[in-house]
Amino acid sequence: MTDHPATPPTSEAGLPFSKLPLSPAMLACLQQLGYQTMTPIQAASLPVALSGRDLIAQAKTGSGKTAAFGLALLNRLNPQDFAVQAMVLCPTRELADQVTQEIRRLARFQENIKVLPLCGGSAMRNQITSLENGVHIVVGTPGRIMDHMERGSIKLDALNTLVLDEADRMLDMGFHDDIAYVAKRCPKERQTLLFSATYPEGIAQLARQFLRQPEEVKLLEQHAESKIRQRFYEVEKEQRLPAVVSLLKHYRPVSTLAFCNTKQQCRDLVNTLRHAGIHALTLNGDLEQRERDQVLIQFANRSCSVLVATDVAARGLDIADLEAVINVDVTPDPEIHIHRIGRTGRGDQDGWALSLCSPGDRRRVATIAQAMNCQLEIHDLATLDNSDDSPLVPPMVTLQILGGRKDKIRPGDILGALTGEAGFTREQVGKITVTDQSSYVAIARACGRDAVRKLGAGKVKGKTVKVRILTD
Ligand code: ADP
Numbered sequence: 001m002t003d004h005p006a007t008p009p010t011s012e013a014g015l016p017f018s019k020l021p022l023s024p025a026m027l028a029c030l031q032q033l034g035y036q037t038m039t040p041i042q043a044a045s046l047p048v049a050l051s052g053r054d055l056i057a058q059a060k061t062g063s064g065k066t067a068a069f070g071l072a073l074l075n076r077l078n079p080q081d082f083a084v085q086a087m088v089l090c091p092t093r094e095l096a097d098q099v100t101q102e103i104r105r106l107a108r109f110q111e112n113i114k115v116l117p118l119c120g121g122s123a124m125r126n127q128i129t130s131l132e133n134g135v136h137i138v139v140g141t142p143g144r145i146m147d148h149m150e151r152g153s154i155k156l157d158a159l160n161t162l163v164l165d166e167a168d169r170m171l172d173m174g175f176h177d178d179i180a181y182v183a184k185r186c187p188k189e190r191q192t193l194l195f196s197a198t199y200p201e202g203i204a205q206l207a208r209q210f211l212r213q214p215e216e217v218k219l220l221e222q223h224a225e226s227k228i229r230q231r232f233y234e235v236e237k238e239q240r241l242p243a244v245v246s247l248l249k250h251y252r253p254v255s256t257l258a259f260c261n262t263k264q265q266c267r268d269l270v271n272t273l274r275h276a277g278i279h280a281l282t283l284n285g286d287l288e289q290r291e292r293d294q295v296l297i298q299f300a301n302r303s304c305s306v307l308v309a310t311d312v313a314a315r316g317l318d319i320a321d322l323e324a325v326i327n328v329d330v331t332p333d334p335e336i337h338i339h340r341i342g343r344t345g346r347g348d349q350d351g352w353a354l355s356l357c358s359p360g361d362r363r364r365v366a367t368i369a370q371a372m373n374c375q376l377e378i379h380d381l382a383t384l385d386n387s388d389d390s391p392l393v394p395p396m397v398t399l400q401i402l403g404g405r406k407d408k409i410r411p412g413d414i415l416g417a418l419t420g421e422a423g424f425t426r427e428q429v430g431k432i433t434v435t436d437q438s439s440y441v442a443i444a445r446a447c448g449r450d451a452v453r454k455l456g457a458g459k460v461k462g463k464t465v466k467v468r469i470l471t472d
């Protein structure tokens with residue numbers, strides 16, 4: 001996984017860095033790098049970061065977040081003290097390498113500032129030697145940094161800045177507990193900066209745990225309603241459930257959240273979808289916690305096409321990229337409607353908000369249009385193209401590994417087992433979730449059986465494990 005900054009931020013309209021309390025040497029360095037003015041996220045977050053306050057900053061990929069924290073931690077750095085003064089946690093080795101390079105560029109204004117990447121896949125011994133020789137800034141993945149902490153090869157007494165970069169991605173990859181381990185062992189008196197491209201509920205939770213009265217900076221201009229394409233389709237009440245099938249076959253979204261107003265309707269819709277060969281699961285209050293976890297895991301890692309839920313069941317759902325939200329019923333409350341459809345079209349993705357309404361719902365649709373201050377068109381279901389009758393198949397399948405946190409299994413162990421001896425590529429492996437008793441990993445659907453066989457025959461963290469494909 002790499003982080004491609006698609007287009008460098010356009011910053012013509014931004015303010016000059018000289019507005020900030022930065023040293024002349026640093027300003028000259030920025031000039032040299034061709035950074036004429038601040039990008040919007042830099043303009044919004046640097047004054048806070050430089051003031052020493054904790055910060056949550058949200059802006060899309062490629063918006064210049066690295067310099068936003070890089071300048072803050074460099075500004076505070078004492079180059080004479082060869083001790084780790086700042087630590088940046090990143091989700092992957094590639095991202096850690098990119099951040100290391102950017103910080104090194106920004107550090108050129110000063111002689112001899114040591115920035116060290118600490119990721120898996122490089123020899124531990126070399127990293128330990130570098131740490132012994134003195135390092136100012138470490139940038140790494142939570143797992144490897146944890147390893148160094150456990151061995152005592154990294155000292156954090158002088159640490160004054162902790163950065164969680166791409167925090168949403170780190171949570172996606174199952175790093176919550178590793179982040180917690182590291183953060184709890186950092187000095188209490190420190191500044192914590194959290195950067196993220198999206199803002200799912202998990203981020204708020206993380207911030208409550210490890211940040212102190214953070215200032216929040218969000219640049220949402222890219223997430224505006226225009227990213228959500230909204231369409232209403234008129235259909236007689238009794239035709240709603242088959243109409244959902246038609247919508248799915250026409251739009252063919254990878255992940256869809258379908259809202260029903262009642263539990264009974266949820267059950268009926270799941271049955272209708274399954275009859276049509278669509279992989280659907282439902283969330284309802286009758287599920288045990290473990291079952292609920294499994295449903296959410298399968299949906300979030302793209303091995304289930306449609307999640308059917310009521311508003312209550314979907315509360316607090318932490319799912320980032322949804323291609324579509326389908327409202328099987330129009331809600332009478334426009335606030336709820338807006339909240340429902342806000343779950344699609346996040347980040348860089350466009351999203352569809354598709355709603356079914358019966359002729360009797362026109363008033364509700366009008367209320368929503370008024371609340372959203374826009375014109376809502378009502379389309380005819382007959383305009384949908386259902387000629388592509390190939391089944392809608394989720395790209396991934398979930399493997400359940402019997403063994404989890406209690407067995408000291410970490411996401412990296414599973415990724416290692418799959419990409420090591422088992423011979424799968426990083427691209428074939430999806431989201432990894434480790435719970436107390438079990439671990440779950442998404443793998444490209446075509447590799448599912450092969451992966452069960454190879455993982456079952458091999459070892460995870462030196463132990464043989466039981467593996468199965470999770471169905472429902
Ligand atoms: P993000 O972390 O938000 O995805 P990056 O920090 O990787 O974004 O920055 C994206 C690109 O923009 C990088 O190539 C970086 O060098 C460049 N960049 C950052 N700040 C500025 C600036 N103020 N002016 C011009 N280019 C910048």
Ligand code: MG
Nearest residue numbers: 003065066165
């Ligand atoms: Mg970044």
